[in-house]
Amino acid sequence: MKQSERIGAKIAYIFSHNHRYIERALESYNLKGPMFAFLLTLSHKDGCSQECLARYLKFSKATATRVITTLEKQGYVYREKDEDDRRIYRVFISDEGRGLIPAINSALQEWNDIFLSDLSDEEEQIFRNLLDKTKNTLVEFDRKSSKQMKNNYQISG
Template sequence: MKQSERIGAKIACIFTHNHLYIENALESYNLKGPMFAFLLVLSSKEGCSQESLAKYLNLSKATATRAITALEKEGYIYRERDDADRRIYRVFISGKGRELLPVINDALYKWNRILLSQFSDEEEETFRKLLDKAKDTLMEYDKESDQKHK
């Protein structure tokens, strides 16, 4: 298989460009790596545990802990111990973090416009459907994989 035919290499290229664009756009807010993704998830799933955040974002517990610690240091989130299970921390978005959501969404919107700028409306719709189909296939693969390892 030729390098140019490798789907993974093309996905990696898009991922790398996405990562660099978002990190540059949010640099002045001291958001690095997946930190912005935690804020987006917390905006709709406030109060979830660190572990469930890591699982939802498909990140290791260590990566999630580092990101959450950094976000807390910046004042974008805060943690509280769970009343029922003191081993669990619940994570909440702060007012400062909530103010950042429009900035994050604007950066993501601009990135999407760049990525899709050469697509017709029909091509964009097809591209999105194919990405959803690929994502769903991988989610199902993960679920089956998890069941085999139990």
């Protein structure tokens, strides 16, 4: 590290503010925590399995089940057993849930506008490029780690 700064602390601060802003903006819909992320994902990946949702959003299966159960009780999603594999539940966004997508997108856009307000267009583009680059680094790290874990399991299993 070039300085004794903790990048993780800055990222955590930004994440915390993002989380609070989105929760406040969506509180009238009773959406808390990652619930909005599940609805957004289902709006373009409707019918995927609970496990697929958990993996895609990087949540545990238990967290995904809790979130989906809550969204189902609120009438925003529904589940159906997969016709080919009865052990799998497919999750679908309801019409009521789909109706929340514009409000979610609006809240996210408002947050982005606030968050990026002090950056010039050029600085914003550089920032976005750096975020993409670091995200891609982590995706590759996850891929290699997953491959290594599979190899270790095969050797010991």
